[in-house]
Amino acid sequence: MMERIPILKGCIWGPMESPRLGKTVWVNPLPVGYKLCSFNCLYCRLGASDTVAADITPYLRDLPSANKILTELERTLKRGADFDTLALSGNGEPTLHPDFPKLVYGTRRLLKQYKQDKTFALLSNSSTLVRREIRELVGEFDLSIFKLDAGRSEIFQRVNRPDPGLVFEDMVEELRKLGSRIHLQTVFVVGPRGNMDSNDIKLWMRTIMGIKPKVVEIYSINREYPGMGIEMVPLVILEELARKAQRNTGLEVVAYGNWK
Numbered sequence: 001m002m003e004r005i006p007i008l009k010g011c012i013w014g015p016m017e018s019p020r021l022g023k024t025v026w027v028n029p030l031p032v033g034y035k036l037c038s039f040n041c042l043y044c045r046l047g048a049s050d051t052v053a054a055d056i057t058p059y060l061r062d063l064p065s066a067n068k069i070l071t072e073l074e075r076t077l078k079r080g081a082d083f084d085t086l087a088l089s090g091n092g093e094p095t096l097h098p099d100f101p102k103l104v105y106g107t108r109r110l111l112k113q114y115k116q117d118k119t120f121a122l123l124s125n126s127s128t129l130v131r132r133e134i135r136e137l138v139g140e141f142d143l144s145i146f147k148l149d150a151g152r153s154e155i156f157q158r159v160n161r162p163d164p165g166l167v168f169e170d171m172v173e174e175l176r177k178l179g180s181r182i183h184l185q186t187v188f189v190v191g192p193r194g195n196m197d198s199n200d201i202k203l204w205m206r207t208i209m210g211i212k213p214k215v216v217e218i219y220s221i222n223r224e225y226p227g228m229g230i231e232m233v234p235l236v237i238l239e240e241l242a243r244k245a246q247r248n249t250g251l252e253v254v255a256y257g258n259w260k
């Protein structure tokens, strides 16, 4: 769900170069024809969605089974594909897949079987952390990156446009429990619907300080989103913000280039 990748047309995609993850094979446990996510972020690279859902029961038939994904992944590994990272991400929120635990354990097993000493990464929007079985899987990944674009509920609603059942404070509480086991990722945007007012930055810093992740990665967008009320933040401003956040929170905060 987060990275410089186009809409994925299969359940295994890549390897593709990623600025942070290196050469990456993407595992997409979501539909290939449309986005299926519990958020509908203003800046989503997959476009706006009609299907914002924390409960994906009506869409199950469009999802590849865990067995199909693992079979395709095994084919990729057998071929000896050259890559650094295997990332669970895709056309929406990967942890929504009903067999997500099976997929995670199966992928781990295949990496071991084919002696692939790769980084196994999860990129998630944090919305399913209220489910214990998802939290318990975090330890299976070498790198877990969770989204947090806001320091208060109103900004969460405005920028991430989540499923109405999702509660910002609950999500933050679950992120807090994971603390230094995870990376946080924040996308900053300016404009009438942005998340960069000085008060919002203060609240965001307070929130990340409460979570205490291992690293906070900050990004902006790198294209125009007509009619969305958001614009990109130049890298120089992001870098300044990263330094300020690092000083104020004591956390490692890294600004990356722009995010599609």
Ligand code: SF4
Pocket: 001, 002, 037, 038, 039, 040, 041, 043, 044, 045, 046, 091, 092, 093, 125, 147
């Ligand atoms: S979390 Fe946001 S950016 Fe990621 S896939 Fe969902 S809507 Fe798009």
